[in-house]
Amino acid sequence: MKKIVKFFLNLIPRPVLIALSPVISGVFSLLLAGNKVQCYVCEKSFRKFLPYGYGTPRENVLCPNCLSLExxxxxxxxxxxxxxxxxxxxxxxxxxxxxxxxxxxxxxxxxxxxxxxxxxxxxxxxxxxxxxxxxxxxxxxxxxxxxxxxxxxxxxxxxxxxxxxxxxxxxxxxxxxxxxxxxxxxxxxxxxxxxxxxxxxxxxxxxxxxxxxxxxxxxxxxxxxxxxxxxxxxxxxxxxxxxxxxxxxxxxxxxxxx
Ligand SMILES: [Zn+2]
Structure with a gap:
């Protein structure tokens, strides 16, 4: 799962990621259901956020719902x-x-x-x-x-x-x-x-x-x-x-x- 996520987030340019966001958001919001982190932008809570970043991605940073970062x-x-x-x-x-x-x-x-x-x-x-x-x-x-x-x-x-x-x-x-x-x-x-x-x-x-x-x-x-x-x-x-x-x-x- 982690590998698939990293593959997705590193190889897909951000504009394409944004275009696909409704689909990605729905799937990952379900997979990451929980209450450990909360997005201050969209107010949704999750077990954790997605990794994001060029090169070595930062763990637990990308909100699966609204795509906010730190x-x-x-x-x-x-x-x-x-x-x-x-x-x-x-x-x-x-x-x-x-x-x-x-x-x-x-x-x-x-x-x-x-x-x-x-x-x-x-x-x-x-x-x-x-x-x-x-x-x-x-x-x-x-x-x-x-x-x-x-x-x-x-x-x-x-x-x-x-x-x-x-x-x-x-x-x-x-x-x-x-x-x-x-x-x-x-x-x-x-x-x-x-x-x-x-x-x-x-x-x-x-x-x-x-x-x-x-x-x-x-x-x-x-x-x-x-x-x-x-x-x-x-x-x-x-x-x-x-x-x-x-x-x-x-x-x-x-x-x-x-
Ligand atoms: Zn959010």
Whole structure:
């Protein structure tokens, strides 16, 4: 069973996985019935989650019902407990929209929801994040998760995100990070997908961020909050929701007075 799961999740590209999700979800939800873990996004409980990840998959991380991963459950926890996103009238830009959030956000009457991406079939606006087709100061919230590690000029993308945000707006800006690395590693000469996987953690990543990520965002003009939500909620809930115990949530705010 484990082998079959790994075969499935490693060989099937994520977009295909998303397309097959209703079938996969039904089968695995039954196989994993139980109460040991709970998805904070869809609120369903299971014996455990599915493994997921390129190379060596991470065990017990992918919700079989909504396909949330650790970072999605972390972000949803933040949205629910730290913000007024579910109540306020916000104009929201969701870059590279995640399947597990898409329907939830679409259904929210209080938000004016814009999805954008270079390729994703879920996105209404096809765009390059390094040059966005939006006016200055239009969005109250921007969600941009696990995108910047793919972008050739990430500083330009950060600058663009900041440009389209209203003063005082906030953005969720998660990226994969190397635990224990003080600085971001980038080497433009590494272009082979196999080499990229070795150095940056995935075949299509072009850098691997380190603990300086918050300072990189600050340098581009964001006011940055680095939230340790697993620490705030304690190890027991962190395990129940299967958050990554070391994942810091990066929130970038646009200064009210530039
Ligand atoms: Zn779920």
């Amino acid at each position: 970072r999605h459950r972390l972000i949803w926890y933040y949205i629910n407990n730290y913000t007024d996103f579910l109540q306020s009238n916000y104009k929201v830009l969701h870059i590279a929209p995640e399947q597990c959030f898409y329907k939830k956000f679409k259904a929210l009457k209080n938000i004016d929801y814009v999805t954008a991406d270079l390729e994703s079939p879920l996105a209404e606006v096809k765009m390059d994040i390094q040059s966005m087709p939006f006016d200055d100061n239009v969005f109250d919230v921007v969600l941009c998760n696990h995108v910047l590690e793919h972008i050739p000029d990430d500083k330009k993308a950060m600058h663009e995100i900041l440009r389209v945000m209203k003063p005082g707006a906030w953005a969720v800006l998660q990226v994969p990070m190397k635990s224990g690395a003080a600085t971001t590693f980038e080497d433009a000469s590494i272009t082979d997908p196999k080499e990229r996987a070795i150095h940056f953690g995935q075949y299509d990543h072009i850098r691997l961020y380190g603990a300086d990520y918050g300072d990189v965002l600050r340098k581009e003009g964001f006011i940055v909050e680095e939230l340790d939500i697993p620490k705030a909620i304690g190890p027991e809930l962190t395990e129940t929701y299967r958050l990554a115990p070391n994942e810091i949530l990066y929130i970038g705010k646009k200064p009210v007075h530039a």
